[in-house]
Amino acid sequence: DQQVKQNSPSLSVQEGRISILNCDYTNSMFDYFLWYKKYPAEGPTFLISISSIKDKNEDGRFTVFLNKSAKHLSLHIVPSQPGDSAVYFCAASALISGANNLFFGTGTRLTVIP
């Protein structure tokens, strides 16, 4: 059963506008949430994270919001740029046997239109 869900497989946004990517999770034991970005022919690269004790984390154009009661997080990119076009994966982290285990969503393909 999927513990992390990204219900939108794709999103198109005009350059300069805001991109909002959503993610839902089911396990309340997750204590960190991360967003990864993936370009074709490359592995996912870490973008931004948030601890479960916070509700917002900002890094430049990227902001992640966490709503624990709704088990929902979102990534906001503003302003969106064509170079942001990629697949974005939401992940939730749990420490299991001394190593962090990440549970991923299926990804959302973002296309920023120039």
Added chain:
Amino acid sequence: ETGVTQTPRHLVMGMTNKKSLKCEQHLGHNAMYWYKQSAKKPLELMFVYNFKEQTENNSVPSRFSPECPNSSHLFLHLHTLQPEDSALYLCASSPPDPPSSYNEQFFGPGTRLTVL
């Protein structure tokens, strides 16, 4: 060379072949992971090694056999695979400290495997 590297980048094999995927990390990390990414599915964790000891198996079929000879190298040995095993296989590593679940994982570029 820095980061996480994987070889080969592409692999085509028959169902009776035996092949191995290799992962190498030069980041001083102690934990290494194998993930499988099939089309329209989330990344699935297959194996976790922490300080060279396997800690998670996640019910992966025995036709996949991991090996971690040291903290910098990870292999995935493949034998008698099925066409449905065709996928992108990603290796990742994470640092030892601090000991919390917030340890960013660094991914390699993956091996695109096709089983005929």
